[in-house]
Amino acid sequence: xxxxxxxxxxxxxQGAEARVYKKTLYGKQIIIKERFSKKYRHPVLDSHLTDQRxxxxxRAILKCSSCGIKTPVIYMVDFNSSKIYMEYIAESITIRxxxxxxxxxxxxxxxxxxxxxxxxxxxxxxHANGIIHGDLTTSNILIKSKESGCDLIPIDFGLxxxxxxxxxxxxxxxxxxxxxxxxxxxxxxxxxxxxxxxxLSFQGGLEALNKLSEVRMRGRKRTMVG
Amino acid sequence: xEIFAQNSFINDSYIIxxxxxxxxxxxxxxxxxxxxxxxxxxxxxxxxxVDSFQVLLAANKALSNYLGKTMYTKSLHSEIIFSLxxxxxxxxxxxxxxxENDANSILIVEISEKDKSSIDEICSRVRGDPVKxxxxxxxxxxxxxxxxxxxxxxxxxxxxxxxxxxxxMAAKEFVNY
Numbered sequence: 001x002x003x004x005x006x007x008x009x010x011x012x013x014q015g016a017e018a019r020v021y022k023k024t025l026y027g028k029q030i031i032i033k034e035r036f037s038k039k040y041r042h043p044v045l046d047s048h049l050t051d052q053r054x055x056x057x058x059r060a061i062l063k064c065s066s067c068g069i070k071t072p073v074i075y076m077v078d079f080n081s082s083k084i085y086m087e088y089i090a091e092s093i094t095i096r097x098x099x100x101x102x103x104x105x106x107x108x109x110x111x112x113x114x115x116x117x118x119x120x121x122x123x124x125x126x127h128a129n130g131i132i133h134g135d136l137t138t139s140n141i142l143i144k145s146k147e148s149g150c151d152l153i154p155i156d157f158g159l160x161x162x163x164x165x166x167x168x169x170x171x172x173x174x175x176x177x178x179x180x181x182x183x184x185x186x187x188x189x190x191x192x193x194x195x196x197x198x199x200l201s202f203q204g205g206l207e208a209l210n211k212l213s214e215v216r217m218r219g220r221k222r223t224m225v226g
Numbered sequence: 227x228e229i230f231a232q233n234s235f236i237n238d239s240y241i242i243x244x245x246x247x248x249x250x251x252x253x254x255x256x257x258x259x260x261x262x263x264x265x266x267x268x269x270x271x272x273x274x275x276v277d278s279f280q281v282l283l284a285a286n287k288a289l290s291n292y293l294g295k296t297m298y299t300k301s302l303h304s305e306i307i308f309s310l311x312x313x314x315x316x317x318x319x320x321x322x323x324x325x326e327n328d329a330n331s332i333l334i335v336e337i338s339e340k341d342k343s344s345i346d347e348i349c350s351r352v353r354g355d356p357v358k359x360x361x362x363x364x365x366x367x368x369x370x371x372x373x374x375x376x377x378x379x380x381x382x383x384x385x386x387x388x389x390x391x392x393x394x395m396a397a398k399e400f401v402n403y
Contacts, residue, residue, distance in 0.1 A: 026278075026279055026282055055400045058396070058401070059397070059400070062393055062401060065381075065390075066381060068380075068383070070384065073385070075392050075396060077396050077397065078287070078290050079399075080290045080291065080293070080296060081290070081294075085396075
């Protein structure tokens with residue numbers, strides 16, 4: 001009488017903090033993100049940190065969705081196995097792959113200005129709502145086309161935090177700038193488009209951009225003098 | 227009678243069985259049997275349920291807490307009710323999702339080890355009409371769901387009700403609504 005709807009686990013990838021699987025659960029395609037323990041940490045501290053990070057990741061995702069920013073639906077958080085069960089975004093690719101495919105098909109990166117502006121708007125609305133992503137790269141934003149235009153869906157909030165400090169916003173942009181310029185050749189102009197739109201997208205935009213130029217001078221870490 | 231049975235994704239050797247009854251005439255009797263643990267199952271109010279996925283998520287979460295010895299309530303079956311609720315109050319969870327004495331419809335949920343299910347026996351005690359679990363949506367009371375999960379109309383502009391319900395359940399331990 002029972003029917004197994006749990007298919008074999010499909011391993012997708014592994015980062016420094018977690019493994020990601022794709023599964024079909026009772027007819028829904030889902031992603032499982034499993035944080036693993038760090039053997040070099042004291043077990044009590046380790047499980048405490050893992051729980052805290054699971055929570056902060058889920059908090060940021062839910063904050064996005066309550067602010068109208070599309071993110072994966074969270075189905076379950078299992079602290080016993082340090083897993084987050086969430087929606088698999090079907091028919092989407094990362095912006096990184098999107099840009100690479102576009103270039104491979106003979107496109108010029110500067111034709112992607114509207115994508116840059118849409119990214120700027122997205123990051124502006126994250127920051128406007130007090131969400132710092134913490135690891136913005138073109139691999140951590142999915143693009144999914146819809147009837148008119150496309151949706152951008154930020155993923156992997158594993159390093160995210162909540163707050164509105166221009167400093168954190170500036171660092172968030174700086175991380176993306178470094179990632180973009182090193183991943184995508186000649187993406188300077190694309191990034192400028194992004195920043196232009198970002199500045200317009202929320203009140204604190206300009207202040208965050210000023211911080212960005214400060215961060216560029218000194219790097220991601222604050223100088224600890226005095 | 228249709229039994230909707232699925233394997234748990236937390237532990238494959240457990241099975242989750244759902245049976246839905248309408249026009250129930252002995253709810254208080256069934257409810258008392260559950261309270262006295264004469265029947266080992268959870269009795270849910272179908273009006274507070276959007277689909278079977280919601281119940282399966284709660285059941286799996288309950289099983290994980292049971293096996294991991296991190297339950298908030300005293301039994302596996304009461305843990306299902308707690309997991310369903312967006313509230314961290316056990317009393318409130320039971321009030322919102324448990325059946326009342328005069329309930330007309332009941333969704334029965336049983337978690338058991340494989341081949342140890344007693345769902346047939348449990349169901350034989352119910353005087354009512356078994357209906358397909360798929361038809362749970364016809365029992366759903368959307369205003370009640372919105373109130374129980376504190377769902378704002380503005381949230382539904384860009385996400386669907388069921389998805390908001392799932393994430394409310396998932397994060398209830400550490401997000402306040």
